[in-house]
Amino acid sequence: MIFYERIPVRLRLAVGHAIWMALLFIGMGISVFKLVETNLNDSVNATLISSARAIRKARFTGDSFQHADKNTVLQEMLKNPAYLEQLSGNRVVRPIAQIINISGRVHSKTDNVSATLPVTPKALSRAENGLSTIETFTLKDNAPLRQVTMPVMQVGHFTGDLIQVGASLRHTEDTLAGLILILWVVLPFVLLVSILFGYALTTSALKPVKDISKTAEKISVDQLHLRLPVPLASDELRDLSIGFNKLLARLEDSVHRLRRFTADVSHELRTPLAVIRGEAELALRKPRPAESYCISLQTVEKEACHMTSIVEDLLLLARAESNSVAVTWESIGMDIFLAELVRSIHPIFQQHQVTLEVVETFHEAPFTCAPGYLALALKNILINAAKHSEPDSKVVFRVYKELGDGMIAFSVQDYGEGIPEKDLGYIFDSFFRSDTARNRFSGGVGIGLSLAKALVKLHGGVISVQSKLNVGTVFTAKIKMREGMV
Ligand SMILES: Nc1ncnc2c1ncn2[C@@H]1O[C@H](COP(=O)(O)OP(=O)(O)O)[C@@H](O)[C@H]1O
Ligand SMILES: [Mg+2]
Structure with a gap:
């Protein structure tokens, strides 16, 4: 806490601003990343499913299969690299496909299938129930493979044939890696900009405070007529300046009264002192009869009493005003x-x-x-x-x-x-x-x-x-x- 209080306000605000911006940016980055990831995945899955459906349809209903061995024709078609692209309508995801039967015999496949696409027990048991399965595998030295296994059904029964369409997730992974890279590169930049911006902003926002403290430094007892600059915007700083100026006006008035008081005291005491001195000088000028001295001393006594009463009143006043008078209730x-x-x-x-x-x-x-x-x-x-x-x-x-x-x-x-x-x-x-x-x-x-x-x-x-x-x-x-x- 003490450490925190030592940090200048400007830096505190700038860093606070930057932290907030960074959190915002990271939050937004994560959201964007998740959104893109889900989107890409969905798109790959949709492509695979629609390709598998298209193949299944071609396998059974395509006109081209009416007279020939369907598998052979399909084999021919799958050999054409443009075919799947055309099927999937996706130039980025290049799917691979095979038609395999339950005993592991591959009827036909695209050229680009290097190894046999795996058939998992899970996909098999789902296929028996007529359900398609989407799985992801990591093949050796390769990018992960997303694969859909779709059963070929006839009159509601599983024929034993499976259509498998797979696609490498390399492109998806590359895209996501690129996105992460961009986010990491942009983050420090955002941080730097927001620190600089926050610092500049608070510096300019605190300028009136600097002006106020500069003027305040000049104000002393002799310069009490000075007033703090009042910012134009009606905000807390303006209130502060106005408040200070009112305080200065009151102080100026008090100091003024205090000075007049001192002058007045001296003046009030000077008159009786002058009388006492004059009376004494007059009495001492030459020898006089005793009555004369008596009269002079009476004058001196009267003036001294007057002075005493002034001084006593002042003393009591000073004590009462400073609350240091002894009071017996x-x-x-x-x-x-x-x-x-x-x-x-x-x-x-x-x-x-x-x-x-x-x-x-x-x-x-x-x-x-x-x-x-x-x-x-x-x-x-x-x-x-x-x-x-x-x-x-x-x-x-x-x-x-x-x-x-x-x-x-x-x-x-x-x-x-x-x-x-x-x-x-x-x-x-x-x-x-x-x-x-x-x-x-x-x-x-x-x-x-x-x-x-x-x-x-x-x-x-x-x-x-x-x-x-x-x-x-x-x-x-x-x-x-x-x-x-x-
Ligand atoms: N009742 C009053 N009627 C008129 N003026 C008054 C009255 N009381 C006070 N003042 C004014 O206030 C001044 C200050 O009063 P005060 O402090 O008692 O001083 P002082 O009586 O020594 O003159 C007086 O000089 C007088 O001008
Ligand atoms: Mg009076």
């Missing part, structure tokens, strides 16, 4: 979970003067989750809703069990500014912020939603969003019910 009552969540975001809602309305129709307590991470994900969504709502509006937070797939759904609806349609595809990307007036002052760095998405995914779930500009937004996070719960 807990069974918790929905009421307790929601109460704690609402308590933690209450100050922010108050600050934005937005009311939070909780509608809970999930009555199957408790449920299993990683409470800290799930709460963080929902907090990010809820705080966004508060930040993007007008003062004195409300945010509706619904918790329910999805009927179709049995997931737990948390939906957050606000009646705020909404998200431009062109941005909808990007809001879950790290560092993405819609360019709205509110965003410019919100101070968020754009990690909130990507973190929420990763944390919900950790719970085997997804987040979806629906939004209409100046009407409002609904974020829905669905998580899977874990086994052994509810």
Whole structure:
């Protein structure tokens, strides 16, 4: 098997093709041979029988025998070499004939009978029953002899005379030997042609694969815009190329996002670092009163905290996305979970003067989750809703069990500014912020939603969003019910 796998596909197909052709050819050769052999045999037998019948007829009914000794006349006729040819109508099979009686006396025979034609006991016993016998003998140094022994009957009784017509099978054997020779000569030729043809055919059929692999070799992280050639014929190779091209497009997009992410991280961290440095330089420029240092250090602390929170969020995001975050699953009552969540975001809602309305129709307590991470994900969504709502509006937070797939759904609806349609595809990307007036002052760095998405995914779930500009937004996070719960 391993050996087989080492053989190149092209050769495998070519040899497979050749083997198949050879089997076909051998099968056809055998059939043709059998057909010709049967045909020749039948023809020889038919010739012999018809000759014997003709002689029998001449022996008894021929006009030429009316007045003369029938045997003598027949003898004369058999002596004429053209006679049997004429009788048998066959120029190729040259029959020999004799009329012999049961005691072995030859009445008449053709000239070309060198030895006496054999009379076997079997032929004799069949003759007594009025039956003809066809036999084949191999005479010394000679080709096999096919012979028919036909009894001469009179009024339904065996007269004791036998008509024997024989013919050498040399011609038949020569023909068959010639046929075998032709088949043996043609076979290697057929094999060679089919190997060459199969090889050329598979080479040309596999050309698109070669083209694809040539292009594939050129593709690297820096050349992700390259695409594989798509063959014109709609077949598996075309599907393969199209599939690969889609994969490349996704990879290109991922690499693009990754690069932007790196650039964004550097950018986000550069601003607080610049503030810290500027503050420190300013403080060190000349001696200052203690309060001044205190104020500078407060600024430094604030920026450092900001940086810490960015770095911590990023770290958690990276871990959640690579599934390497340590999760402790807990069974918790929905009421307790929601109460704690609402308590933690209450100050922010108050600050934005937005009311939070909780509608809970999930009555199957408790449920299993990683409470800290799930709460963080929902907090990010809820705080966004508060930040993007007008003062004195409300945010509706619904918790329910999805009927179709049995997931737990948390939906957050606000009646705020909404998200431009062109941005909808990007809001879950790290560092993405819609360019709205509110965003410019919100101070968020754009990690909130990507973190929420990763944390919900950790719970085997997804987040979806629906939004209409100046009407409002609904974020829905669905998580899977874990086994052994509810
Ligand atoms: N409820 C919402 N209404 C309008 N825009 C929103 C809402 N939630 C998120 N967005 C948009 O999605 C962007 C990404 O959100 P997020 O990842 O939480 O970043 P951040 O809150 O730090 O800006 C936001 O900048 C904002 O433009
Ligand atoms: Mg946010």
